[in-house]
Amino acid sequence: MAGSLDGEVLRAALLTSDSPWHDLEHHATIGSTNARAAMVGEPWRVVVADHQSEGRGRLARSWEAPPGTSVAVSATVPLPPGGAGWLPLLAGLSAAQAITAVTGLVAELKWPNDVLLPDDADRKVCGVLCEVVTGLGAAFVVVGAGVNVDQTREQLPVDTATSLALAGAEEVDRNRLVAAYLSGLAGWYAALTGPDPDAPRAAYRRQCATVGRQVTVSRPDRADARGTAVAVDDDGRLVVDGADGRHAWAAGDVTHVRSAG
Structure with a gap:
């Protein structure tokens, strides 16, 4: 230092x-x-x-x-x-x-x-x-x-x-x-x-390493969302493709899901 x-x-x-x-x-x-x-x-x-x-x-x-x-x-x-x-x-x-x-x-x-x-x-x-x-x-x-x-x-x-x-x-x-x-x-x-x-x-x-990754998006007011992060849209939201379709998240705690092995 x-x-x-x-x-x-x-x-x-x-x-x-x-x-x-x-x-x-x-x-x-x-x-x-x-x-x-x-x-x-x-x-x-x-x-x-x-x-x-x-x-x-x-x-x-x-x-x-x-x-x-x-x-x-x-x-x-x-x-x-x-x-x-x-x-x-x-x-x-x-x-x-x-x-x-x-x-x-x-x-x-x-x-x-x-x-x-x-x-x-x-x-x-x-x-x-x-x-x-x-x-x-x-x-x-x-x-x-x-x-x-x-x-x-x-x-x-x-x-x-x-x-x-x-x-x-x-x-x-x-x-x-x-x-x-x-x-x-x-x-x-x-x-x-x-x-x-x-x-x-x-x-x-x-520089965003999240796009293209499998992610979990956690929010205190709802169940976790899981899927593939496909974009950051023009409003700064993270766009995730999941089992229930495509959603854009304005806030949330993201975890990068590591591949097995």
């Missing part, structure tokens, strides 16, 4: 004349970067922390790592016209591309935005949680991401999780990682809200 995050280094890298980011807070430890970012109340702000004690993942899961072993970053962006359906997917894409750029590790996506590392049996190294904030003026979205940097196997809560170190990355520069992620997020946001939103959609689809 190449030291902890440095707020001044990140500000110099991100708060430039050609960047949309306006401000950045760095905390050695915090309860939740997403909660703090929501309190900031404006888009294009960033909150980063070396440790958070009350992190949350999708589907109301708690998320915590031992101090000094991970990076948490939450960024606020305007609510995209037409809704925020593609924003969580492009946040995952930005994280995957940043990991590859900084560490050289191959990173793939499990729909909607889990970042998997094939070098460690497709275990998850990063997750994303997006939350729409209203009541503070114009609606905006808090985009939260947590990256496991150098946890040992024993420090991870489940066997399906990994860290950059476990996958073979050495001396990860956390400042470069966060800067690459936020630069990518800003770029993909601009592309999504620009004249050619098909470009970021195509980039996501190329």
Whole structure:
């Protein structure tokens, strides 16, 4: 690990004349970067922390790592016209591309935005949680991401999780990682809200390892859906061919079904 995050280094890298980011807070430890970012109340702000004690993942899961072993970053962006359906997917894409750029590790996506590392049996190294904030003026979205940097196997809560170190990355520069992620997020946001939103959609689809796989889609309010993931549609939904026909899912917990043997 190449030291902890440095707020001044990140500000110099991100708060430039050609960047949309306006401000950045760095905390050695915090309860939740997403909660703090929501309190900031404006888009294009960033909150980063070396440790958070009350992190949350999708589907109301708690998320915590031992101090000094991970990076948490939450960024606020305007609510995209037409809704925020593609924003969580492009946040995952930005994280995957940043990991590859900084560490050289191959990173793939499990729909909607889990970042998997094939070098460690497709275990998850990063997750994303997006939350729409209203009541503070114009609606905006808090985009939260947590990256496991150098946890040992024993420090991870489940066997399906990994860290950059476990996958073979050495001396990860956390400042470069966060800067690459936020630069990518800003770029993909601009592309999504620009004249050619098909470009970021195509980039996501190329990196999504879910399409073509046998999957199970779990939702708390209904029975699991099983079938073959055949596409990610233009609304960002996962399209699954199952025994009862073809369905498009806007949310759910996806499991890649491994082939026997």
